[in-house]
Each structure stands twice: as structure tokens, then as C-alpha cells.
Amino acid sequence: xxxxxxxxxxxxxxxxxxxxxxxxxxxxxxxxxxxxxxxxxxxxxxxxxxxxxxxxxxxxxxxxxxxxxxxxxxxxxxxxxxxxxxxxxxxxxxxxxxxxxxxxxxxxxxxxxxxxxxxxxxxxxxxxxxxxxxxxxxxxxxxxxxxxxxxxxxxxxxxxxxxxxxxxxxxxxxxxxxxxxxxxxxxxxxxxxxxxxxxxxxxxxxxxxxxxxxxxxxxxxxxxxxxxxxxxxxxxxxxxxxxxxxxxxxxxxxxxxxxxxxxxxxxxxxxxxxxxxxxxxxxxxxxxxxxxxxxxxxxxxxxxxxxxxxxxxxxxxxxxxxxxxxxxxxxxxxxxxxxxxxxxxxxxxxxxxxxxxxxxxxxxxxxxxxxxxxxxxx
Amino acid sequence: xxxxxxxxxxxxxxxxxxxxxxxxxxxxxxxxxxxxxxxxxxxxxxxxxxxxxxxxxxxxxxxxxxxxxxxxxxxxxxxxxxxxxxxxxxxxxxxxxxxxxxxxxxxxxxxxxxxxxxxxxxxxxxxxxxxxxxxxxxxxxxxxxxxxxxxxxxxxxxxxxxxxxxxxxxxxxxxxxxxxxxxxxxxxxxxxxxxxxxxxxxxxxxxxxxxxxxxxxxxxxxxxxxxxxxxxxxxxxxxxxxxxxxxxxxxxxxxxxxxxxxxxxxxxxxxxxxxxxxxxxxxxxxxxxxxxxxxxxxxxxxxxxxxxxxxxxxxxxxxxxxxxxxxxxxxxxxxxxxxxxxxxxxxxxxxxxxxxxxxxxxxxxxxxxxxxxxxxxxxxxxxxxxxxxxxxxxxxxxxxxxxxxxxxxxxxxxxxxxxxxxxxxxx
Numbered sequence: 001x002x003x004x005x006x007x008x009x010x011x012x013x014x015x016x017x018x019x020x021x022x023x024x025x026x027x028x029x030x031x032x033x034x035x036x037x038x039x040x041x042x043x044x045x046x047x048x049x050x051x052x053x054x055x056x057x058x059x060x061x062x063x064x065x066x067x068x069x070x071x072x073x074x075x076x077x078x079x080x081x082x083x084x085x086x087x088x089x090x091x092x093x094x095x096x097x098x099x100x101x102x103x104x105x106x107x108x109x110x111x112x113x114x115x116x117x118x119x120x121x122x123x124x125x126x127x128x129x130x131x132x133x134x135x136x137x138x139x140x141x142x143x144x145x146x147x148x149x150x151x152x153x154x155x156x157x158x159x160x161x162x163x164x165x166x167x168x169x170x171x172x173x174x175x176x177x178x179x180x181x182x183x184x185x186x187x188x189x190x191x192x193x194x195x196x197x198x199x200x201x202x203x204x205x206x207x208x209x210x211x212x213x214x215x216x217x218x219x220x221x222x223x224x225x226x227x228x229x230x231x232x233x234x235x236x237x238x239x240x241x242x243x244x245x246x247x248x249x250x251x252x253x254x255x256x257x258x259x260x261x262x263x264x265x266x267x268x269x270x271x272x273x274x275x276x277x278x279x280x281x282x283x284x285x286x287x288x289x290x291x292x293x294x295x296x297x298x299x300x301x302x303x304x305x306x307x308x309x310x311x312x313x314x315x316x317x318x319x320x321x322x323x324x325x326x327x328x329x330x331x332x333x334x335x336x337x338x339x340x341x342x343x344x345x346x347x348x349x350x351x352x353x354x355x356x357x358x359x360x361x362x363x364x365x366x367x368x369x370x371x372x373x374x375x376x377x378x
Numbered sequence: 379x380x381x382x383x384x385x386x387x388x389x390x391x392x393x394x395x396x397x398x399x400x401x402x403x404x405x406x407x408x409x410x411x412x413x414x415x416x417x418x419x420x421x422x423x424x425x426x427x428x429x430x431x432x433x434x435x436x437x438x439x440x441x442x443x444x445x446x447x448x449x450x451x452x453x454x455x456x457x458x459x460x461x462x463x464x465x466x467x468x469x470x471x472x473x474x475x476x477x478x479x480x481x482x483x484x485x486x487x488x489x490x491x492x493x494x495x496x497x498x499x500x501x502x503x504x505x506x507x508x509x510x511x512x513x514x515x516x517x518x519x520x521x522x523x524x525x526x527x528x529x530x531x532x533x534x535x536x537x538x539x540x541x542x543x544x545x546x547x548x549x550x551x552x553x554x555x556x557x558x559x560x561x562x563x564x565x566x567x568x569x570x571x572x573x574x575x576x577x578x579x580x581x582x583x584x585x586x587x588x589x590x591x592x593x594x595x596x597x598x599x600x601x602x603x604x605x606x607x608x609x610x611x612x613x614x615x616x617x618x619x620x621x622x623x624x625x626x627x628x629x630x631x632x633x634x635x636x637x638x639x640x641x642x643x644x645x646x647x648x649x650x651x652x653x654x655x656x657x658x659x660x661x662x663x664x665x666x667x668x669x670x671x672x673x674x675x676x677x678x679x680x681x682x683x684x685x686x687x688x689x690x691x692x693x694x695x696x697x698x699x700x701x702x703x704x705x706x707x708x709x710x711x712x713x714x715x716x717x718x719x720x721x722x723x724x725x726x727x728x729x730x731x732x733x734x735x736x737x738x739x740x741x742x743x744x745x746x747x748x749x750x751x752x753x754x755x756x757x758x759x760x761x762x763x764x765x766x767x768x769x770x771x772x773x774x775x776x777x778x779x780x781x782x783x784x785x786x787x788x789x790x791x792x793x794x795x796x797x798x799x800x801x802x803x804x805x
Contacts, residue, residue, distance in 0.1 A: 031420050037458065040431030042642040046534070047443040047752050049744055055430030062415055081498055081648055084669050088542070095545065123508075125545035210674055227541070243537060244756070251541035254498050255444070255534050255647025268427070274417035
């Protein structure tokens with residue numbers, strides 16, 4: 001398949017605009033790093049009196065609000081330290097919701113390729129059944145607690161029909177959306193027709209920060225069950241809402257209120273870029289990833305490419321050798337000079353090296369071409 | 379995969395000047411959020427966050443509750459500020475960092491079997507208990523699911539562990555402590571003599587900064603063939619005898635948080651952890667326990683240990699304890715202030731301030747930008763008027779004198795015993 005000419009021209013046309021719109025990623029990263037380690041923030045622990053932590057708590061509260069704004073959901077908790085913890089939190093909330101309603105629900109219907117969910121479901125007491133969206137209705141029964149779908153993105157939107165949404169409501173089956181892709185709500189999706197009760201959002205990926213940061217988001221029906229402690233605003237004072245104040249919560253998952261350092265880094269990135277600009281980046285990243293994937297396929301790499309078009313990333317696998325490994329490290333320095341991390345060497349085991357190409361939205365079409373050339377010359 | 383039509387649509391949308399779809403779909407609520415939290419240039423955002431940070435600066439902080447604000451050498455701070463956005467560690471380099479930390483720390487507990495994890499220590503403990511439970515179901519006809527965890531272990535840890543193990547067939551049983559010594563007594567454990575126990579978990583030192591009767595506990599656990607798991611941290615271990623030696627090899631696992639070894643206080647309990655065992659752990663257990671491969675914080679711990687070494691940890695812990703002893707001694711010379719427990723304290727100490735409204739006292743001190751310890755009465759109702767206090771190696775004698783003077787004034791002003799005006803009526 002030849003590269004869609006529209007993509008090529010769009011990439012060229014958007015380069016100049018992206019250059020204008022894009023702040024320097026190295027500069028944003030430096031700002032996030034410097035501001036997240038300010039002295040007043042470094043000393044924060046959940047044991048401190050709220051009166052001595054108003055600055056940190058305000059940042060956490062505002063990132064909770066921004067996450068709600070991104071996801072169009074009601075409430076957010078930022079306490080999860082890893083993807084595993086975030087998924088565990090979601091599944092515990094599903095469990096608690098049904099237990100409180102005295103509904104015996106022990107099955108999750110997984111409509112996406114998500115090995116993380118399968119692993120965590122064992123810790124949450126669920127049995128997992130996989131199903132395609134088309135067969136979802138046939139697999140629904142009185143044991144199903146929730147269905148799990150990918151996060152919506154341009155690449156893989158899984159819209160639910162009105163009939164199916166109504167049936168889920170009637171059967172009191174929850175909808176959880178999870179994924180690690182570039183999060184982008186397409187035009188046709190609105191808050192009204194995005195059928196979702198719970199969402200696990202990878203904020204670190206979205207905001208391009210280094211330390212894990214996940215938002216677990218819920219609609220009104222499930223907001224009380226979110227993991228503790230969340231920050232709330234009462235009488236103009238920010239405070240941590242613990243299990244003592246909210247017995248409905250699934251409880252704390254770790255010794256803190258999330259990783260405050262990574263929360264502030266995400267907050268800084270969001271305030272510097274804005275939500276809509278991040279959405280624009282996601283869009284550009286998707287197009288760029290598809291472009292690179294197509295180019296590499298044309299160059300004969302089709303067997304070693306694992307395209308994850310919906311995520312704005314693609315993985316490419318090489319047979320491993322020491323010479324190749326050092327050549328890769330050296331060659332990719334070129335792309336690191338501008339402060340970007342477009343490369344990630346994922347796996348050096350079992351005789352292969354997997355290179356993940358992501359964050360491609362920072363590259364112009366010319367740079368993308370150079371990247372393809374670099375890989376084909378390796 | 380995207381269809382060609384999708385691509386055409388995206389391509390059109392890539393004309394960013396015409397790109398409006400996201401903004402259009404936002405609800406009015408979203409608009410309100412966006413306008414309140416508008417995009418800011420770096421200059422303005424820096425001013426905003428600097429003001430918030432300044433608001434949170436505490437002049438004198440004597441609260442720890444398990445996190446350690448010990449001195450970080452400038453070179454470690456510089457490493458933390460280092461802009462290595464482009465630097466990605468290969469798996470091999472990450473393994474080297476982990477191995478290096480383990481090798482350096484193994485000296486503090488005198489065991490060679492020391493493993494470092496990127497996961498937080500509560501997750502590590504939860505996974506370890508699940509593994510032990512799974513093993514017990516494989517080899518015994520009746521599953522053993524009861525885990526004894528004393529009330530002297532951090533309340534946050536107990537709550538988080540309960541959340542993590544909720545859907546496992548593991549029963550967490552809280553063991554009460556002796557109200558005089560502040561530690562678990564053998565009598566408390568003997569209540570469970572007739573029951574099958576999967577594991578006993580204890581703090582070394584415990585949440586009150588006290589050293590449990592480790593020899594007695596280990597003998598009891600050994601007689602019942604249950605796992606004995608200690609919770610500790612390298613800072614404490616650097617000045618204590620090895621718990622493996624003290625228990626004559628009966629301690630099975632020792633695990634804990636690595637925050638005090640090169641990370642800021644806000645990383646307490648969330649960034650990296652360790653597990654030491656009396657013998658090498660199986661590859662199966664290691665892979666079971668490790669859910670994250672590496673995080674950047676491990677490099678800072680490596681940098682700290684390379685710079686300070688174990689002797690740095692020991693010096694830091696000794697200085698903190700000297701400061702703590704001085705603070706406790708001076709506080710106890712104030713009327714109505716005393717040490718709550720008889721056992722020797724390390725790192726932290728529970729003091730009781732009798733006959734005053736303790737919450738009011740702490741608020742007054744906070745008004746002077748002093749955080750005077752952790753109020754225990756919400757989680758430990760029997761410890762009314764008790765505060766868990768801590769000193770770091772960074773506190774000076776002048777800091778200690780300043781807080782003691784202020785506490786003395788507050789106690790005097792709030793103390794009903796010292797009030798010269800007696801109430802006329804019984805209300």
C-alpha cells in the first residue's frame with residue numbers, strides 16, 4: 001500500500017503550524033522537573049496537617065479537575081502508582097459497587113487486547129471472558145460485572161449502539177475504559193454518547209512525564225468508591241478525604257496520596273500546553289506513526305514491524321547484536337539532541353532488540369524521513 | 379487499524395489552524411475548568427507554583443511517621459535535577475543499578491540475599507503474602523490464611539494492605555500491643571497458639587519507634603512454623619544489630635522502603651523498596667514480586683549510596699537519634715510532658731502532654747510554622763494527648779531549643795492544672 005498522499009501533504013502543511021504551536025519539549029520538561037522539586041513540595045507527606053500543605057493539595061486538586069475535563073467524567077483519584085494499581089483500583093470499585101447492591105457478579109467481559117487486565121483480575125477475584133464488540137450482546141448474562149473497552153481514540157473507537165447501551169443499563173453492567181494509547185476524543189464522540197462509568201487514564205503518557213502517574217476516573221454513580229485519599233475543597237480549604245471521612249472508598253492503595261512529584265510534573269505540562277494542544281499532539285502523533293509504519297513497510301520491514309497505530313507508536317524489532325546495539329544508541333543520539341525521547345529500546349533479551357518509536361509529533365516530515373532512512377541503513 | 383477514510387479525515391484535521399473539533403465538543407463545565415485553569419507561560423506558572431511551594435514551607439518540622447528528612451548531599455540533588463530527558467537506561471544498565479544498590483545495602487542487615495524493587499514496599503509485602511499463601515495451599519491440605527499484624531505497624535500500611543488483599547483469601551488479624559512497653563507481648567501472640575498462622579509481620583522499629591521483642595516473637599513464630607516478616611529501612615538498620623542475627627536465622631524476610639536512602643520525603647513509601655531474606659529467594663518468587671522493572675528514583679538511591687556509603691547512613695541515623703534524645707530530654711523537663719512508653723526509642727518517640735487540648739496546642743504551634751509531631755489519637759484512641767515526634771540530622775540545637783521553648787509556653791497557657799483561675803461551677 002502506498003502512503004496516502006493526503007497524509008504526506010498534511011504532514012508537510014502542518015509542520016510550520018506545529019513548529020509555531022509546539023513549545024520546546026526540553027524546555028517544558030525542564031520546567032516540570034524544576035517546579036516539581038520545589039522545596040515546599042518535596043517535604044509533603046499525607047501525615048502533615050492540611051493547613052501546612054495547601055500549595056501541594058491545590059495542585060493535586062486542580063489536576064483532578066483537569067483529568068475530569070479531559071475525560072468528561074465526574075471525579076478523579078490520582079493515588080495509583082502504577083498501571084497495575086490503577087487497574088486494580090478500577091476492578092475493586094466494580095466489585096464494591098456490585099457487592100453493595102448485593103449482586104453476585106464475578107465475570108469481566110474483555111473487549112480489547114489488554115493482558116494487564118487479565119493479570120490484575122486474578123487479584124480482584126474476577127473471571128475474565130474475552131469477546132468482540134459484535135458478540136458482546138450474546139455474551140451478556142447475569143454474572144457479568146463490567147465490560148472493558150479500549151480508551152477511545154481516532155485509531156480504535158468502539159462505539160456502543162444505543163440498544164446495547166440501554167441493555168447494559170438495564171442489566172446494571174458497568175463500562176470500564178482502559179488503555180495506554182494516545183488519548184483523543186474524536187469529533188463524533190460527545191460526553192452524552194461516550195458510554196463509560198470508569199476510566200483508567202495514563203497521565204504520564206499523555207503529559208510526557210517520566211514517572212508513572214495514572215488517573216482513575218468515575219462517573220457520579222461510582223465516584224464515592226474511588227481510591228483514597230482524594231483532595232477535596234471545603235470552605236476554601238483543600239484537604240485529603242480519607243477512609244475515615246468516606247467509608248465507601250475502596251481504601252488507600254499505598255502509603256501516600258500518589259506520587260506528588262509526578263502529579264506536579266503532569267500538572268505543569270498541562271498548564272504549559274493546555275488540554276486542546278495535547279489533543280493536537282495526539283492527532284499529529286497518530287498520523288506520524290502511520291506515516292513511519294507505512295514507509296518502513298515499503299522498505300521491507302513488514303515482518304518486524306508491530307504497528308500500534310491507535311497509540312501513535314510503532315515497535316520495530318531487530319535481531320540483536322552488540323554492534324547493532326551500540327550503533328542504535330549512537331545513531332539515535334541525533335534525535336535526542338533536541339531534548340526528545342523518541343526512542344526506547346524495549347527488550348534486549350531472547351536475541352532481539354525492540355525499538356519503540358513514539359512522541360513522533362515533535363518531528364517534521366523531513367525529520368520523519370531521516371528517521372526512516374536511519375533505520376533502513378542500520 | 380485506520381481505514382483510508384479515517385486517514386483522510388485526520389489529514390484534514392492536521393491543518394491545525396482549522397482544528398476545532400475538540401474545543402467544540404467540550405461541555406460548558408469543561409469550558410469553566412479550562413478558563414479557570416488557562417494555559418500559562420512558564421514565567422507565570424513558575425510564579426504561581428513558587429508561591430504555592432512557599433506557602434508549604436515549614437520552618438521547623440518534627441513530624442515523620444515513617445518518612446525521613448535526612449540530609450541529601452548536593453551531588454545527589456544535582457543528579458535529581460539533571461535534565462536527562464533523552465537518557466534511557468537499557469535493561470542491562472537498569473539491572474546494574476539495582477544490583478549495585480543491593481550489594482551496597484546488604485551490609486546493613488548482614489545478609490547477602492538482598493533484592494531491590496521499583497515497586498512500593500506495601501505492594502511488595504502484599505505480593506509476598508499472596509505468594510506465601512499460594513505456597514501454603516500447594517503443600518498443605520488445609521489452606522492457612524491468617525496473617526498476624528500488630529497494631530504497632532503503621533496504620534496507613536495496615537489500611538493499604540487490607541485494600542490490596544481484600545479479594546485474596548487472606549485474613550489480616552490485628553494483634554494488640556502492651557500499653558506500658560508500646561510493643562507486642564508474648565501473651566498477645568499466645569492467644570493464637572491453637573490457630574494455624576500463615577505469617578507474622580512486625581516493625582523493626584515499630585511505628586512508635588520502639589524495638590519489638592524480636593527474639594521472643596521469632597521463637598513463637600518458629601514453633602508454629604509460620605513465616606516471620608520484619609519491616610524496616612536502611613537508615614534504622616545501619617545503627618541496629620542485624621535482625622537475622624538476633625533471631626538466630628528465624629527471621630524469614632525483612633522488607634521496607636528505600637526513601638531514606640537518597641530520596642525526598644514526598645517519595646516516602648512509594649518509589650522503591652527492598653527485600654532481604656536469610657537465604658537466596660527463588661527466581662519464581664522474584665518474578666512474582668517484581669511488577670515494575672525500573673524507575674528513575676533507583677538511580678538517585680544509587681548515587682546517594684555511592685556518595686555516602688553505609689557509613690553515611692550510620693552517621694545520619696546517629697545524628698538524628700542524638701537530636702531526638704536531646705529533644706525528648708528537654709521536653710520531659712516541662713511539667714505535664716513525659717515519654718509514653720518505657721522501651722528505648724529509635725528515630726521517633728511518643729510523648730504525652732497531659733491535661734491540655736492537644737489539637738489546639740498543635741494548631742497554635744502550626745501557626746508559628748512549626749509542625750510538632752504526628753497526633754496519634756485518631757488512629758490510636760488509647761493514646762489521647764500523645765504525639766509521635768522525630769528529629770532529623772538537619773535539626774540544630776537552636777531548632778530544638780526554639781521548639782521546646784514554644785511548647786513550654788503553649789503547655790503553660792493551655793494547661794488547666796496551671797490555670798490560676800478555678801471554675802466557680804461544675805458545668
